[in-house]
Amino acid sequence: MSNNITVIDRAGSPSQVEWEPEQTLMEALRDNDFPLLASCGGTASCATCHVYLEPQVVSGLGERSEDEIELLEEAEGFDAETSRLSCQVAHAQSLDGITVTLAPEE
Amino acid sequence: MSTPIVVVGAGHAGVHTASRLVELGYRGELILIDEEDGLPYERPPLSKDVLAGAESHEPPALRKQDYYEDKGIRRIAGSAVTAVDRSAREICLADGSTIPYHRLILATGSRARTLDVPGAALPGVQVLKTRADGRNLKAMLRPGVRFVIVGAGYIGMEVAAAAVKSGCSATVLEYQDRSMSRVTSEDVSRYFEDLHVAEGVQFAFGSSLERIEGSDRVEGVVTSDGETIPADVVVVGIGVLPNQELAEAAGLDCSDGIVVDEHARTSDPEIYAVGDVTRFTCPREGVSMRLECVQNAMAQADSAARHILGLDAAVAEVPWFWTVQHGVRLQTAGVRSSEDHVVRRGDPADGKFAVLYLRDGRLAALDTINALGDFAAGKKLIAAGARLDPVLAADRAVKLATTRTDDLAISR
Numbered sequence: 001m002s003n004n005i006t007v008i009d010r011a012g013s014p015s016q017v018e019w020e021p022e023q024t025l026m027e028a029l030r031d032n033d034f035p036l037l038a039s040c041g042g043t044a045s046c047a048t049c050h051v052y053l054e055p056q057v058v059s060g061l062g063e064r065s066e067d068e069i070e071l072l073e074e075a076e077g078f079d080a081e082t083s084r085l086s087c088q089v090a091h092a093q094s095l096d097g098i099t100v101t102l103a104p105e106e
Numbered sequence: 107m108s109t110p111i112v113v114v115g116a117g118h119a120g121v122h123t124a125s126r127l128v129e130l131g132y133r134g135e136l137i138l139i140d141e142e143d144g145l146p147y148e149r150p151p152l153s154k155d156v157l158a159g160a161e162s163h164e165p166p167a168l169r170k171q172d173y174y175e176d177k178g179i180r181r182i183a184g185s186a187v188t189a190v191d192r193s194a195r196e197i198c199l200a201d202g203s204t205i206p207y208h209r210l211i212l213a214t215g216s217r218a219r220t221l222d223v224p225g226a227a228l229p230g231v232q233v234l235k236t237r238a239d240g241r242n243l244k245a246m247l248r249p250g251v252r253f254v255i256v257g258a259g260y261i262g263m264e265v266a267a268a269a270v271k272s273g274c275s276a277t278v279l280e281y282q283d284r285s286m287s288r289v290t291s292e293d294v295s296r297y298f299e300d301l302h303v304a305e306g307v308q309f310a311f312g313s314s315l316e317r318i319e320g321s322d323r324v325e326g327v328v329t330s331d332g333e334t335i336p337a338d339v340v341v342v343g344i345g346v347l348p349n350q351e352l353a354e355a356a357g358l359d360c361s362d363g364i365v366v367d368e369h370a371r372t373s374d375p376e377i378y379a380v381g382d383v384t385r386f387t388c389p390r391e392g393v394s395m396r397l398e399c400v401q402n403a404m405a406q407a408d409s410a411a412r413h414i415l416g417l418d419a420a421v422a423e424v425p426w427f428w429t430v431q432h433g434v435r436l437q438t439a440g441v442r443s444s445e446d447h448v449v450r451r452g453d454p455a456d457g458k459f460a461v462l463y464l465r466d467g468r469l470a471a472l473d474t475i476n477a478l479g480d481f482a483a484g485k486k487l488i489a490a491g492a493r494l495d496p497v498l499a500a501d502r503a504v505k506l507a508t509t510r511t512d513d514l515a516i517s518r
Contacts, residue, residue, distance in 0.1 A: 023170070031173050033129045037423065039401050041148050041166070045428050045437060047482055067435075067478050074482035074507075106423075106486070 003096040007034060010102050019091060025051070025100065026087035034102060042087035044068050047075040050103035052082040053089075057098050061089065077104045108134040109208035110180075111414065112197060114187050114352070116140035117149060119381025119403035120213030121168045126411035128177045136179050137205060139197075142236065143184040145171060150400060152240040153261050154430050157268040163244060165237060190356040192374055209376055209414050212353055212364060213407075216346035216382040216398060221256065225318030231340045234261055246339045249273030254327050254337040256315050258285035260429045262343035263298065267431045270306045277335055278307060279327075281314040289427065289438060293461055294473050297454045301432050315340075346398060348383045361385055363396045369413035370406040378414070380406040389422075390491075391441070391470075399427050424488045426481075437478070439485040440471030449494075451480065452502035459502070460484070467493045467511075483507045 003019040007029065019028040026049040029036050037048035044067045053061075058081060064072070065088070072083045083103065089095075111127060113120045116138055124138050140146060147165040156165050174181045182199075189198040196206045218233035220226060232243050243265070246253075253269040255262045258280035269276040278285070284295040285302075299309060314330045318340055326336045348363045359365040359373040363385030370378045370386075381403035385396050405422040412419055426439040434457075442463040452459035460480040463471040468491050474481040483506040487494070498509040 020170075027170075031169060035129065037404065039404055039423060039426075040428070041150060041400065043150075043428075045435070045478075046426070048423075070477075070479035071482050074479050074486075 001093065003091065003093070003098075005095070005097065006099045007032070008099065008101040009034065010104065014099075019095070021091045023091060024087050025089035025091075025095075026085070028091075029086055029100070029102075035105070036086070036102070037105075038087065040087075044071065044085055044088055047071040047085065048106060049086040050075045050077075051084055051086045052079060052101040052103060053084055054099060055081045057095065058082055058084060060094070064088070075103065076106055109195075109206050110135035110137050111209045111211070112137045112139065112205055112207040113211045113213055114139050114197065115213030115215055115349075115381070115383075116142070116146040116168075116181075116183075117213060117215045117381060117403065118168065118400050119215070119383075119407050120211070121146045122404045122407035123211050123213060123378075123380055123410055124174075124179045125169070125177070126408050127414065128179065130411055130415050130417060132411075132415060133178070134208070138174070138179050138181050139185055139187055139199075139205075140181065140183045141186045142238075144237070145169075147237055149235075150428075152237070153234055153264040153268075156240050157234075157244060157247070157265065158271055158430075163241070165240065187352060190352055190377070192356055192377070195376065207376075209378065211370075211410055212372070212377065212379040212383060213381050213403075214349035214352060214379075214383045216348050218342065219345045219347050221315060221318075221342050221344070223315055223317050225320060225324070226342075228318055228320050228324050229322070230320070230324030230338060231318060231342065233342050234265060235346070243339075243341065247272035247274060251275075252336055252338045253277070253341060254279065254315075254335055254339070255341045255343060257343035257345070258282075258309065258311075259288065259343055259345065260286065260427075262341065263302065263431050264429060265341050265343060266302060266307045267305070270302075271432075274339075276307045277310060277337075278302075279310050279313045279315055279329060281312065281330075283311050285309070286429075289442075290436070290473050291442070291448050291461055291463070293448075293450055293454065294436065294475065297459075297475060298431055298434070298436070301434060305432050346382065348385075348396065350383055353377075353379065353383075366406070368409065369419065370410035371413065378410040380410050388441070390424075395441070397425055397441075399425060401426050421489075424485050426485060435476055435478075437474050437481045438471065439481060440469075440488045442471040442473075446470055447496070449496045449500050451500050451506070452477070460506075462494065462496075462499055464494065464496060469494050477502075480506050 145167040218235040266276040364379040446463035449462040472484040
């Protein structure tokens with residue numbers, strides 16, 4: 001089943017988006033026309049799909065990979081509690097209804 | 107109904123151009139023509155996850171099936187464009203039909219360069235560029251199969267890694283004296299060669315291929331040293347050629363690539379070209395180049411879409427490239443030159459290091475090996491044209507961004 005999520009763009013405006021089960025969060029954002037460069041295609045090689053999730057959502061997702069942490073720490077607006085690379089967040093039913101905020105562009 | 111914008115080619119560059127047009131507000135007719143059948147797909151995984159992975163046999167789609175319909179992008183798949191008629195402003199398809207265009211974007215990409223030696227057409231000789239090539243090669247990766255790989259560039263090295271991982275033998279022939287010599291420096295080449303040798307790959311440097319032997323299919327190769335190496339499969343990874351024939355026949359300026367300006371516009375103001383097929387002048391270094399990478403494909407797609415819609419140009423990301431071999435990731439940002447001052451940052455023995463390329467004191471390019479923090483920081487420093495203290499920058503304990511010597515001058 002699809003998730004319904006709220007996405008807050010870089011201007012601060014919220015919109016409702018459907019996140020389909022076969023997509024990563026990055027793919028859902030990209031396919032709904034949010035301006036994510038996502039230039040590595042989802043391999044945790046760049047930080048152009050950086051988003052903020054609520055702290056309790058981040059802690060529920062488990063450990064970030066070493067690569068993801070290294071990339072995030074150098075990203076603009078990194079926040080230890082809320083930053084994630086959206087390409088590394090897989091669809092899960094438990095993520096229905098979450099709010100995703102786009103990080104500033106690099 | 108307005109005359110459509112037509113995109114020819116559905117790799118990263120073509121698909122991204124169509125996507126950007128829609129994202130940036132274009133609501134007219136939009137047609138994406140794909141020579142291949144099926145959904146447009148990602149190419150980098152073909153030589154990486156798809157080949158080396160146990161499970162996945164197909165590269166991921168660039169966009170899901172519904173995307174194109176939802177966005178009003180009409181997709182024509184399995185159809186080749188045979189000509190561009192600039193005076194009639196239309197393109198011709200292989201079935202004889204024509205499609206008029208208001209603006210045309212050529213995203214025809216590149217093709218694998220093939221060997222011009224006796225035996226090159228024998229079954230078992232394989233390049234790796236398309237989904238079909240990937241399927242063919244994947245089917246050959248069975249234990250005991252003997253691979254000879256011509257060319258120690260990214261593709262050759264990735265294929266060699268996948269081959270030994272699958273229980274095949276792999277010998278890499280390279281006419282230069284080291285691997286990946288076009289894209290990286292000696293430290294990095296040697297590091298990766300050691301890695302490959304430890305996994306069972308054999309190298310023959312300074313060696314090229316004279317001929318391929320076999321009656322019905324490949325049985326062996328004869329090298330320039332006169333050596334015969336038995337082989338069941340020969341993979342040719344010796345670079346690519348731009349698919350510029352359509353543009354050339356239509357009279358557009360071409361010079362080992364379709365020549366485009368900073369807006370991705372060709373010599374015809376109604377025709378744009380994007381991605382691997384283009385040649386352009388690098389705004390940072392002022393040199394003419396072709397760049398075979400996803401970053402360039404996406405940046406030019408964005409430039410073309412913006413220019414067509416009359417929007418301001420965006421600042422392009424620094425070019426970057428990556429390869430994964432035996433699970434080790436090499437990422438390169440910027441384009442190095444053999445004259446750059448090379449600074450090694452960290453020790454290869456740690457399995458985590460970077461190599462910096464300084465040009466006139468500023469960071470022009472860098473390679474990172476399992477050091478993504480340095481990659482992300484370095485990419486920004488390159489974009490800023492930052493000057494680095496080479497002694498400080500060599501110390502991995504010091505954050506790369508703090509080794510700038512021009513910080514105050516820039517920020518004040």
